[in-house]
Amino acid sequence: MNIAESIRIALKAIWANKVRSFLTMLGIIIGVGAVIIMVAIGNGASKNITEQIQGLGSNLLTVYAGYSYYEGEGVRVMRSAPTLSLDDAAALEQGEHIQAVAPLVNTYGEVVLGSGNTQGSIYGTTAAYLKVRNKEMQWGRFFTDQEVADYKRVAVVGSRVVESIMGSMDPGIIGRSIKIENVPFQVIGVLKGSSTGFYYEDDIILIPITAAQLRLTGSKEVQEINVQAVSAEAMQSAQEEITSLLRKAHKLAPDQGNDFEISNQEDILKAMEEATRTMTMLLGGIAAISLLVGGIGIMNIMLVSVTERTREIGIRKAIGARESNILGQFLIEAVILSVIGGGVGILFGWGGSALASRFLGFPAVVTVSSVVLAVTFSALIGIVFGVFPARKASVLNPIESLRYE
Amino acid sequence: MLVVITLQGITKIYRTGEVEVTALQGINLHIARGEFVAIMGPSGSGKSTMMNILGCLDTPTAGEYILDGVKVAQASRKALAAMRNKKLGFIFQGFNLLPRTTALENVELPLIYAGVKRKERREKAIEALKAVGLEERIRHKPQELSGGQQQRVAIARALVTGPSVILADEPTGNLDSRSSEDVMAIFQKLHEQGNTIVIVTHEPDIAAYTRRIVRFKDGRIEQDEALAKSEEAPA
Incomplete structure (x- = not known):
């Protein structure tokens, strides 16, 4: 008796008990579907975050003021001190691995135009910001270094700010005077909508850093300096250069620690990837448990089936079925149930991932490996839980068996 | 005379806990090719145990059983399955057809286990169903057939592999007298065609169709008589 015959017999038995077979498969369908969807969401999230971080600017290093960490007993305590200034930013521009420098002061405040008003992040910066952070203009222009030097009250706003205070994306905002924390500024440009999907990227108001310090924060403090290295390869050299330039500018003795912190885009990326990978594994793991439960369901039904078909087994044996024939028949039945379940589960997973993409706002990425994994796993479950x-x-x-009623 | 079944000192002892029950005690029996034998006896006489051993469903505790030249008394379960498939044809009181499976597929089943190719299998099965007069019913499922028809499908299934011995356990036990006559007429015909048939029954009417009656009592053969029409003397 060959495999084809065994498969035929198994298919007949499955078909003879359609409802029960479907309910048995349901466990595997949901299990496989869940694995695929969860892994797809995890992958999608990972890809999305990577793109977002890369979208923040290329070859970007960020220097934070006075953030020195105290480490001990597994805790990191962050202390801040106003240690960065515009002079530091000017000093960094001398570095040979440094292409552009954009110092930043940040405050949160109200923006008013006539009856329209909104809350937003207000950044004081310099002309280099546009380049350092990979930004593009929708309308108008960015402010110049001259305007920064002249404490000009001009502003470049994000698209969501325009929508909030004008009611729609209206180019008529250019030239209008808005009040930022009651200080009038003239709008000279609108930033192109962010591609990264971070909403807050579009909820910003950019003004010359000098005007921000004078009119809004009232201090000479600079919170962070964005530095663009000349190339991706130069990131490490640029980081070392920043350290030495700032230590010199701050006149730190060799035994003193840095009074600033440099954050590397790559490091963030790695940390985020690590986090999303962990999340993917967690989601996949939970889904795998449901697959396992589906397998136990198969075992349960197969056991019932064996009891129910005791007489059939007796008949088959009486007319010459070997133990291996019976073993093969039930095993193949279990494997077919789980493989069909796996197949339907893939479709379900695919559809579910497409649906999830709509709700998540980023595409869930179905990978071939997760499909292969889920199918292999379900076939394996058929074998493992079918054997008993x-x-x-x-x-x-x-x-x-023949006497069994 | 060609001997198909040889039993020598067949003994079967069942152990249930501490208690030993001797179901068969030193049975000696020879059945020749082409014989039509009835095994009779009251319940508990050991005839069912006899049938199970003859049918290679069970192995004796002691003794020698030679079926068609093969020693089967101490055979492995796998070897027993092969014997059941190739040398024996079973007919049961309760028909024991697979439900939701057509007559044709039921008859094909032993050939599937014998590894016969699909086309040849189909031809042989149809031939066997013709032999029992059911060629019109090959696509019917057991629940669509009468008891007599179901038993004829079972006979076709027993016949299809061309077995050395056809074993029937109370084949008319679930049938009315009309169907019983039909079924026994088929056995009669098969006997005339030269098949070796062993029937277990407690009905004298049925036993009367055969040529030899072996009576069991308390695990022993009480009487072994040849009927008048017999062409061959019992061994």
């Missing part, structure tokens, strides 16, 4: 009932069926005593 099949074994039980194959060793039934034919005389007793």
Whole structure:
């Protein structure tokens, strides 16, 4: 008796009990679907975050003021001190691995235009910001270094700010005077909508750093300096250069620690990737458990099936079925159930991932590896959870089986 | 005379806990090719145990059983399955057809286990169903057939592999007298065609169709008589 015959017999048995077979498969369908969807969401999130971080600017290093960490007993305590200034930013521009420098002061405040008003992040910066952070203009222009030097009250706003205070994306905002924390500024440009998906990227108001310090924060403090290295390869050299330039500018003795912190885009990326990978594994793991439960469902039904079909097994044995034939029949039945379940589960997972993409706002990425993994796993479950009932069926005593009612 | 079944000192002892029950005690029996034998006896006489051993469903505790030249008394379960498939044809009181499976597929089943190719299998099965007069019913499922028809499908299934011995356990036990006559007429015909048939029954009417009656009592052969029409003397 060959495999084709065994498969035919198994398919007949599955077809003879359609509802029960479907309910059995449901466990595997949901399990496989869940694995695929969860892994797809994890992958999508990972890809999305990577793109977002890369979208923040290329070859970007960020220097934070006075953020020195105290480490001990597994805790990191962050202390801040106003240690960065515009002079530091000017000093950094001398570095040979440094292409552009954009110092930043940040405050949060109200923006008013006539009856329209909104809350937003207000950044004081310099003309280099546009380049350092990979930004593009929608309308108008960015402010110049001259305007920064002249404490000009001009502003470049994000698209969501325009929508909030004008009611729609209206180029008429250019030239209008808005009040930022009651200080009038003239709008000279609108930033192109962010591609990264971070909403707050579009909720910003950019003004010359000098005007921000004078009119809004009232201090000479600079919170962070964005530095663009000349190339991706130069990131490490640029980081070392920043350290030495700032230590010199701050006149730090060799035994003193840095009074600033440099954050590397790559480091953030790695940390985020690590986090999303962990999340993917967690989601996949939870889904795998449901797959396992589906497998136990198969075992349960197969055991019931063996009991129910004791007489059939007796008949088959009486007319010459070997134990291996019976074992094969029930095992193949279990494997077919889980493989069909796996197949339907893939479709379900695919559809579910597409649906999830709509709600998540980023595409869930179905990978071939997760499909292969889920199918292999479901076939394996068919074998593993099919062996016990099949074994039980194959060793039934034919005389007793024939008497079984 | 060609001997198909040889039993020598067949003994079967069942152990249930501490208690030993001797179901068969030193049975000696020879059945020749082409014989039509009835095994009779009251319940508990050991005839069912006899049938199970003859049918290679069970192995004796002691003794020698030679079926068609093969020693089967101490055979493995796998070897027993092969014997059941190739040398024996079973007919049961309760028909024991697979439900939701057509007559044709039921008859094909032993050939599937014998590894016969699909086309040849189909031809043989149809031939066997013709032999029992059911060629019109090959696509019917057991639940669509009468008891007599179901038993004829079972006979076709027993016949299809061309077995050395056809074993029937109370084949008319679930049938009315009309169907019983039909079924026994088929056995009669098969006997005339030269098949070796062993029937277990407690009905004298049925036994009367055969040529030899072996009576069991308390695990022993009480009487072994040849009927008048017999062409061959019992061994």
